[in-house]
Amino acid sequence: MLQQVNGHSSVSDAQGGESFREDLQEFLSGEAPLHQLDDLTKVNPVTLETVLRCLQARYMADTFYTNAGCTLVALNPFKPVPQLYSPELMREYHAAPQPQKLKPHIFTVGEQTYRNVKSLIEPVNQSIIVSGESGAGKTWTSRCLMKFYAVVAASPTSWDSHKIAERIEQRILNSNPVMEAFGNACTLRNNNSSRFGKFIQLQLNSAQQMTGAAVQTYLLEKTRVACQASSERNFHIFYQMCKGASADERLQWHLPKGAAFSWLPNSERTLEEDCFEVTREAMLHLGIETPTQNNVFKVLAGLLHLGNIRFADSEDEAQPCQLMDDAKCSVRTSALLLLLPEDPLLETLRIRTIRAGRQQQVFRKPCSRAECDTRRDCLAKLVYSRLFDWLVSVINSSICADPSSWSTFIGLLDVYGFESFPHNSLEQLCINYANEKLQQHFVAHYLRAQQECRLNRPSSAAQLQTRIESALAGRPCLGHNKLSREPSFIVVHYAGPVRYHTAGLVEKNKDPIPPELTRLLQQSQDPVLKVLFPTDPEEKSQEEQGQSRAPVLTVVSKFKASLEQLLQVLHRTTPHYIRCIKPNGQGQAQTFLREEVLSQLEACGLVETIHISAAGFPIRVSHQNFVERYELLRRLRPRTSPGPCSLSLDEGRSEWSPHTEEAALQPLLQDILRTLPALTQAAAIPGDPAEAMPAPVYCGRTKVFMTDSMLELLERGRAQVLEQCARCIQGGWRRHQHRKQERQRRAAVLIQAAVRSWLSRKHIQRLHTAAMVIQRAWQRWRIRMACLASKELDGVEEKHLSQAPHSPSSFPLPQAQTRLLGAIIRLWPLGLVLANAAVGVRGFQRKLVVWACLQLPVGSPSTYTIQTAQQEQAGVMSIRALPQGSIRFHCRKSPLRYADICPEPSPYSVTGFNQILLERHRLSHP
Numbered sequence: 001m002l003q004q005v006n007g008h009s010s011v012s013d014a015q016g017g018e019s020f021r022e023d024l025q026e027f028l029s030g031e032a033p034l035h036q037l038d039d040l041t042k043v044n045p046v047t048l049e050t051v052l053r054c055l056q057a058r059y060m061a062d063t064f065y066t067n068a069g070c071t072l073v074a075l076n077p078f079k080p081v082p083q084l085y086s087p088e089l090m091r092e093y094h095a096a097p098q099p100q101k102l103k104p105h106i107f108t109v110g111e112q113t114y115r116n117v118k119s120l121i122e123p124v125n126q127s128i129i130v131s132g133e134s135g136a137g138k139t140w141t142s143r144c145l146m147k148f149y150a151v152v153a154a155s156p157t158s159w160d161s162h163k164i165a166e167r168i169e170q171r172i173l174n175s176n177p178v179m180e181a182f183g184n185a186c187t188l189r190n191n192n193s194s195r196f197g198k199f200i201q202l203q204l205n206s207a208q209q210m211t212g213a214a215v216q217t218y219l220l221e222k223t224r225v226a227c228q229a230s231s232e233r234n235f236h237i238f239y240q241m242c243k244g245a246s247a248d249e250r251l252q253w254h255l256p257k258g259a260a261f262s263w264l265p266n267s268e269r270t271l272e273e274d275c276f277e278v279t280r281e282a283m284l285h286l287g288i289e290t291p292t293q294n295n296v297f298k299v300l301a302g303l304l305h306l307g308n309i310r311f312a313d314s315e316d317e318a319q320p321c322q323l324m325d326d327a328k329c330s331v332r333t334s335a336l337l338l339l340l341p342e343d344p345l346l347e348t349l350r351i352r353t354i355r356a357g358r359q360q361q362v363f364r365k366p367c368s369r370a371e372c373d374t375r376r377d378c379l380a381k382l383v384y385s386r387l388f389d390w391l392v393s394v395i396n397s398s399i400c401a402d403p404s405s406w407s408t409f410i411g412l413l414d415v416y417g418f419e420s421f422p423h424n425s426l427e428q429l430c431i432n433y434a435n436e437k438l439q440q441h442f443v444a445h446y447l448r449a450q451q452e453c454r455l456n457r458p459s460s461a462a463q464l465q466t467r468i469e470s471a472l473a474g475r476p477c478l479g480h481n482k483l484s485r486e487p488s489f490i491v492v493h494y495a496g497p498v499r500y501h502t503a504g505l506v507e508k509n510k511d512p513i514p515p516e517l518t519r520l521l522q523q524s525q526d527p528v529l530k531v532l533f534p535t536d537p538e539e540k541s542q543e544e545q546g547q548s549r550a551p552v553l554t555v556v557s558k559f560k561a562s563l564e565q566l567l568q569v570l571h572r573t574t575p576h577y578i579r580c581i582k583p584n585g586q587g588q589a590q591t592f593l594r595e596e597v598l599s600q601l602e603a604c605g606l607v608e609t610i611h612i613s614a615a616g617f618p619i620r621v622s623h624q625n626f627v628e629r630y631e632l633l634r635r636l637r638p639r640t641s642p643g644p645c646s647l648s649l650d651e652g653r654s655e656w657s658p659h660t661e662e663a664a665l666q667p668l669l670q671d672i673l674r675t676l677p678a679l680t681q682a683a684a685i686p687g688d689p690a691e692a693m694p695a696p697v698y699c700g701r702t703k704v705f706m707t708d709s710m711l712e713l714l715e716r717g718r719a720q721v722l723e724q725c726a727r728c729i730q731g732g733w734r735r736h737q738h739r740k741q742e743r744q745r746r747a748a749v750l751i752q753a754a755v756r757s758w759l760s761r762k763h764i765q766r767l768h769t770a771a772m773v774i775q776r777a778w779q780r781w782r783i784r785m786a787c788l789a790s791k792e793l794d795g796v797e798e799k800h801l802s803q804a805p806h807s808p809s810s811f812p813l814p815q816a817q818t819r820l821l822g823a824i825i826r827l828w829p830l831g832l833v834l835a836n837a838a839v840g841v842r843g844f845q846r847k848l849v850v851w852a853c854l855q856l857p858v859g860s861p862s863t864y865t866i867q868t869a870q871q872e873q874a875g876v877m878s879i880r881a882l883p884q885g886s887i888r889f890h891c892r893k894s895p896l897r898y899a900d901i902c903p904e905p906s907p908y909s910v911t912g913f914n915q916i917l918l919e920r921h922r923l924s925h926p
């Protein structure tokens with residue numbers, strides 16, 4: 001089935017022979033460290049012999065858990081092992097950075113599933129499939145796992161939520177004793193054997209806290225109520241009641257001490273499971289109050305009394321069977337406890353009603369003794385199975401969380417192991433079918449073909465055998481024991497051939513319930529029976545009118561439907577396997593029977609796992625999952641050259657049907673496998689040819705098989721691609737951020753510039769306006785001043801003086817003065833320059849210049865003092881510069897303060913256009 005992908009054969013014949021023997025030698029001689037091998041795939045060589053030796057060595061060293069690739073093998077210690085399931089150990093596994101590096105344990109599996117849920121990698125939901133034969137420790141394992149989750153999946157933050165979580169966990173844990181009391185029984189192989197399959201869904205919220213649970217049960221062995229194999233017992237609850245009831249309760253339930261019940265065999269045996277108080281306490285915690293409990297136990301007591309009803313053969317077929325001597329009392333007590341009318345009860349057990357004809361006439365036919373027994377047993381089975389279902393529904397309503405409060409789940413499937421007894425019937429067929437389905441083996445096809453056989457068609461055992469043989473002729477899965485006298489057929493299961501007896505198979509499959517029985521139970525006044533058998537008026541009227549009822553569902557069809565439903569759920573989860581192994585059939589500690597263990601390893605398909613591991617491929621991944629997880633490795637592939645792996649994959653494809661939906665995955669798969677050489681080369685240590693060799697991968701029809709190292713390599717490659725992608729995303733993001741920031745910066749600068757320019761413009765405008773105002777004011781002022789000056793000062797214009805020796809003023813100037821004025825006019829610019837020169841002429845020199853300009857006699861400067869213009873009547877008193885650019889000679893002193901500038905200006909004086917350039921006081925009075 002498998003195709004080798006890369007052409008690397010694990011051990012070549014030439015080199016293999018010698019090294020194989022050496023390995024074996026070394027391995028067998030070094031027995032002591034065997035118990036230290038944590039994984040069965042690590043034993044060298046991986047053979048059944050070495051695997052068994054390893055398991056035995058570990059068992060003897062009190063090491064009960066061993067990995068077998070992806071499966072955990074759990075050996076039943078059959079003794080209490082201190083600290084193996086302590087809360088401290090649970091926490092240790094929970095807190096470990098890599099729990100798989102700790103010793104193999106069911107807590108490793110528990111923790112792994114929990115972490116998978118946390119990591120949210122698809123499929124998020126997980127399932128743990130606990131399998132093994134009866135007594136191997138499945139229930140124990142499931143119970144321990146539930147306790148583990150109760151510890152690790154409950155770390156709520158607040159005190160209130162802690163209390164709620166604690167209550168939920170307690171309820172979930174309380175469901176165990178109740179279900180075990182009603183669904184477990186002591187069998188030859190296990191004192192506490194679960195007589196039903198169960199799937200427990202532990203519901204987790206987004207914070208991975210356990211918020212609730214739901215239980216689904218499968219195929220309760222209800223026949224046990226009325227029929228127990230020798231040395232076996234009825235369901236525990238009957239014994240618990242009989243042993244644990246108080247005196248009052250005994251009286252109420254008609255269970256006097258020492259009373260004998262035919263459906264209560266081996267009651268003298270006392271088991272630790274016979275603990276009535278624990279069951280009652282747990283029922284109370286699940287919300288089943290004491291009065292309801294009492295009603296339940298009353299009904300169960302009624303069934304025990306029903307089992308004591310014995311019929312005698314009737315001599316006349318037309319007459320109903322008579323009761324045996326002491327049976328009358330049993331009928332009465334049973335009717336009393338079941339709150340049924342006594343006569344109708346007896347009549348229903350002994351007389352069959354048949355409706356026939358168009359008018360649906362009712363015929364009453366007395367039953368034979370065997371038929372009476374069957375009807376009695378049927379009544380008990382019907383009541384018990386409905387009671388069990390009701391209990392499960394009560395448990396579910398008590399522990400099930402609101403759908404909105406949970407998002408993920410961890411499923412625990414406790415399935416019956418493969419069964420092969422000397423006499424196998426429909427129960428074994430169903431159980432083994434479930435095992436086949438769960439193992440995904442070919443017998444599923446056989447059973448599908450078997451539906452052609454229409455097991456509900458009436459036929460004798462011999463006829464059924466002939467029909468099965470003709471329908472499945474030529475199928476390799478069907479065998480036939482020609483020497484067998486009893487009608488039977490053999491199915492070659494993956495775990496070995498099993499012979500099924502056809503006698504009673506059809507009847508069992510139909511599981512007929514006479515409608516009279518249901519109608520009778522609907523008459524009961526008991527509150528529990530009223531719930532279990534509600535009256536449906538529609539159904540009643542339909543029956544009376546003789547209308548056809550819904551087609552009867554057979555046991556196989558119902559079981560198949562629920563199994564299909566379960567498989568659908570499992571297919572959507574990541575499965576984890578725990579294979580429980582019973583080291584011996586006697587339940588003795590420290591006893592390891594190799595033959596028994598070997599047959600269990602075969603039965604649970606572990607041998608196949610080991611064989612695959614022996615070929616070096618313990619990792620198996622479905623094509624779909626492989627492609628989904630490693631599709632991104634295609635990015636590593638060089639675009640040009642296809643790798644050598646493609647060849648082997650093509651071989652794999654030659655067997656592949658293009659019609660299957662998986663065919664679409666093949667190109668992708670091929671692409672991924674082409675990346676492997678590049679990966680192995682990259683991982684190789686330079687110069688080490690062994691390391692450079694591509695790690696082996698097999699591509700099967702539906703799965704990819706590989707070694708641990710290959711898986712490691714793929715994971716490393718995946719991490720590398722993810723890292724590259726992350727870098728790429730980071731780079732892109734940074735670039736985007738950078739560009740965004742740059743854009744924002746530019747926008748900010750633009751806005752800032754616009755605002756600044758706007759502010760500047762406003763400021764300049766304001767300045768401009770202010771300047772204009774000042775300018776205008778200044779101009780007005782200058783004009784006013786000029787006007788004032790020209791009005792107030794009797795000035796003599798330069799041009800007038802130069803052109804006309806006589807001023808237009810009223811008084812005539814003497815000749816000397818005229819000359820003087822002429823000299824002044826000629827020389828004043830020079831004097832002005834010298835007087836105002838910044839450098840060179842200073843102090844006295846300056847004065848001299850001024851005096852020279854003005855032709856003043858040199859003398860004490862103090863003699864030249866400023867006098868007001870009014871004191872002067874004639875002559876030039878001062879020379880002034882006017883705003884309009886002209887020079888005026890004034891004969892009077894200006895009354896304007898601003899013009900009071902002497903040739904020696906004070907640093908504090910204000911100069912203006914009307915500045916006195918030169919002032920002369922004594923010109924007219926030399």
Ligand SMILES: Nc1ncnc2c1ncn2[C@@H]1O[C@H](COP(=O)(O)OP(=O)(O)OP(=O)(O)O)[C@@H](O)[C@H]1O
Nearest residue numbers: 077078079134135136137138139140190192193194
């Ligand atoms: N890990 C364990 N440590 C100690 N004892 C164990 C352990 N596992 C199982 N046992 C013992 O083995 C008995 C059978 O185990 P359990 O009931 O779990 O088997 P099972 O596989 O569920 O059987 P069945 O299919 O009949 O229900 C238990 O009652 C218990 O005494």
